[in-house]
Amino acid sequence: MKASKLLWAVVMALTFVFTSCDWVGDEPTIEGKLDKFFDSQAQRKSFRILTGSGKPYNHKVDWHIIGITAPYSDTYLTKKVDTLSNGDLKISYDWVSFTVRENKSVIDVEVQENETxxxxxxxxxxxxxxxxxxxxxxxxxxxxx
Structure with a gap:
């Protein structure tokens, strides 16, 4: 009898934990697919940050930039993130730069012309x-x- 009460208490506690935490719904994610393609010309594109459920990012879960890496690698090309005078964050590497707007709801990507x-x-x-x-x-x- 004591074991069943303990089991019931554990199940109820886990139910409370899993229903009170919205791990997926509030997680910031990039709109569209992970892969963003640019042609060889210099250009700039903006991508919105959304919640896991597809709603505009609501800032409940804060996120930050770790760095720019080589694809499929843990080799950092750069980790230096600059704060611009308007509060935006900018991280750059050679031919590409990412500017994260101050409220972290949009990432602007700018690439230089690819002449390589x-x-x-x-x-x-x-x-x-x-x-x-x-x-x-x-x-x-x-x-x-």
Missing amino acids: GKVRAVYLNTNTSGRHITLPDMRVTQRAK
Whole structure:
């Protein structure tokens, strides 16, 4: 009898924990797919941050930029994030820059013209408190001429 009460208490506690935490619904994620493609020309595109349920990012779960890595690698190309005078955050590497608006609801990606003759790519690595599944990470690939 005591074991069944304990089991019931554990089940109720877990139910409360899982129903009171909206781990997926509030997690910031990038709109569309993880992979963002650019042609070889210099250009700028903006991507909205959404919650896991597709609603505009509501800032309940804060996220931050860790750095830019080589795709499919843990090799950081840069970790330096600058705060601009308007409060936006900017991280750049060679041919690409990411500007995160102050409220963290939009990421602007700017690429320079690709004259290398080769496809090039980077990965924007972000993080939250470390327990979330989705993040506003993105892999940017720029095609060659």
